[in-house]
Amino acid sequence: MNLFTCHFVFLKVIENCTNYKGILTSIKQEYDEFIEAIRKGQIDANHLQAKLKSLTSEPTTLMYYRKRAAELEDRIAIINQDSDKIKCELQKRLKQKAVKSPQITKKAPKKEQINPSALIPGMSIEDSLDIDALEKYQQQLDQKKQQLIASMNTKYVPIQKKQELDIKLSLVLQEREEAEQINQKLMDSYRKKRVIADAISSWAKSNKNITLFETLEEVIKKESDLKDDSAAANVFDDLEPKKSMEAESLLEYVERFNELLVSGQYKAAAIYAAHSPRGILRNIETMERFKAVVPHKDQDPPLLLFFEAVIGCSNLAKHPVNAALTLEGVKCALSNDKVELVVHWVTQQRVTFSESLGDVIWDYGEKEHQHKVTCLALAQLIYRKCSSLRKAALCMCVQGQIQGALDYAYQSKRFLLDDYLFLLKKCPTMELINGLTKEWDGKPAALSVGQAVLSLLCTDHKEYGFKLLENINQCGENALEQVILNDVVCTAEGWVEIAEECSNNNYRQLSERIMSVVISQDGVVEIPPKEEDAKIMEHIYM
Structure with missing residues (x-):
């Protein structure tokens, strides 16, 4: 039933129920006001969403304009070089032509000389002949000169000053982030202590059917689950009285992120994106924006800073990084020879495991032999997590763990004939062949x-x-x-x-x-x- 039908039915009810006509009329008026408020809220929400999309795409447009401006500057420099060459060539031709043609002596133009009898600007003839007026005018000119010198020292500063201020700003932002982290830790500690104190107080007032240890264990478990559920939320997530307020908070967050990225504070921008509310900046689009930034020689690539922040604060159990972003992050880390970073991500379960991720790490180990043992161990862990049985067993065989691979294969109920043949063809050794063609722990031979x-x-x-x-x-x-x-x-x-x-x-x-x-x-x-x-x-x- 739509709103028009409900309105029509309400009018019929008011007409038939004459005794309650006043009450029903007031109810209908409140109902209309409520419907109007809902419509206005929907219009505001749609407006804010459109504004959010436009703000998100604005930095990308600015980046393309800057890139185009740099290209045009290069072209202008080339044109100026060509113009200088043409001018030089033209002057040479004119000199050659002047040598061949009869020389014509020309009188040099006379320099303009100051006429002492001319009027002084801003003074009359009488004042220009008065010594006191001339001295007063000279004092005014001296004052103007001093004012110009003072304004040059106060109103204008060199460009190096801006660079120093940018460095100070980045340091202040870093200190603020560290203070926020310390504050968050203190708040978590206070909340835990408060929960435990309340639990002990309530247990003391109860009939004590369960022990204090069990009560505390249950309360701590609930607190940890609650903390995990709200781990990815930001300070803006708690402010949800209305959808419009949430949209405004998201807009402010995106605007702040754009300011950091445009000003070149890539580390702060990466941390901001990693802790974005509802993960609005933890996606492929944000990654492409960091990827488009040209890195400096002596600094870490902005793309690597982005992945360090995003994957470093992720949690596989509650808020994992998706498989596509994980794959790009691992590729970026390996391309920068950050194998220890990939080891940390995988062992701490910060990423989403997939067979393609294991293949990337396997291929890197094949190219870089000094990291082959580490890459094989990581690939084995990933393949086992994503149930790629044959490749996990192959990693074990390549590492020389033939007995472990055979035990893993025979104990797995999903290991098929094709998987055994895959192992036999990829890593043939006499130990593996004998293990596959003989009984194993009371089980018949696989081949x-x-x-x-x-x-x-x-x-x-x-x-x-x-x-x-x-x-x-x-x-x-x-x-x-x-x-x-x-x-x-x-x-x-x-x-x-x-x-x-x-x-x-x-x-x-x-x-x-x-x-x-x-x-x-x-x-x-x-x-x-x-x-x-x-x-x-x-x-x-x-």
């Missing part, structure tokens, strides 16, 4: 011998498959035969293919041994070549 050898033959690690067969063959006279006969996964055709590969790679004895076992099986007959077929059929035509 059969024939299956493992066929998988290795498709890669550049064929020698590991041949070495496995030779080790089995050396274990006893019938060891290889038992392996082939008990292999229910690899078919006879598969073993024939293995035997052919052994023969092609100069393992003839091993190939003959495999073929003899395969041919001896029931239903398997070796097909002779064409020449032997002709010899067998000779007696028919004789």
Whole structure:
């Protein structure tokens, strides 16, 4: 039911109920005023949202204008250089032309001489002839001169003064932020102590059914949960009497952030963005603004300062940095050789784990060998957190933790056949191959011998498959035969293919041994070549 229908129904009710017409009329009047107040609030909220969007995009426009101005200044400098060259060339041509043409002597222009008989500006003829008037006029000129000198010393200052003031301002802002942090810590400490004191007081007045320790433990748990829920909120989040007031607070916050960023206070701007209410500045758009800033040679890049502030104050349990921002932050830190910073973020669970994040750290370890061990450990942790089982086990294998990788793979119920083959192809070692083709802690082998050898033959690690067969063959006279006969996964055709590969790679004895076992099986007959077929059929035509 819309507002028009409600209004119409209200009028009908007032007309029919004559006894309560005055009361219903006053109620309707208050109802109309309430509806009008809601409409006005919606209009104000929409206006403030539009203003917020325009303010957010204003610094970007200013940045582009400055960039365009710098480009135009470069072009003007080039044009001036070309103009100077043309002037020089023109003067040379004029000199050459003057030498060739007959010289014409010209009289030098006379310098303007001061006429003592001319009138003095601001004085009459009578005053200019009076000594007292001339001295008085001279004193006035001296006073004007002194005033100009004083104004030069007071009203105008060199540009270095502005730089000094900017440095002082940044120091004062830093001190204010440190004071705010200390104040916040003191407020948290006071709140905790106050909660504990109130809990003890209420427990003393109660019937004491539960112990004081249990009461305090429950109160502390509630306090910690409440603190976590409000961790990302700012001082502006507590001021929510109306949506309009909240929007105004957000506008003030964005304006202050824009001032810091435009004035070059990148660290303060990064901290401001990290603690923004409702996370309005912890996003990709703000990251792009920091990315567009050209860093100085002797200073940390503004983009790195942004990620240090944003990821440093995040919490994976309550307010994590999203996967896209996490990936960009880790890439930025690694591009600046800040591996220890990435280690801190990952170990303290400040980021959102994803398989792509693990891949970035893995690739960096492959390029920078001095950090390979650290990167492998971080990648293993990330892959396990995001349930990328095969890559987590691969990290363990590359680090030499074969037994741990096998134990992790066999205990995981989600480790599939493709995952075992992935490990076998990416990191083939005899220890891993033996672990995958034998029983493990009472569990059946993940791969059969024939299956493992066929998988290795498709890669550049064929020698590991041949070495496995030779080790089995050396274990006893019938060891290889038992392996082939008990292999229910690899078919006879598969073993024939293995035997052919052994023969092609100069393992003839091993190939003959495999073929003899395969041919001896029931239903398997070796097909002779064409020449032997002709010899067998000779007696028919004789």
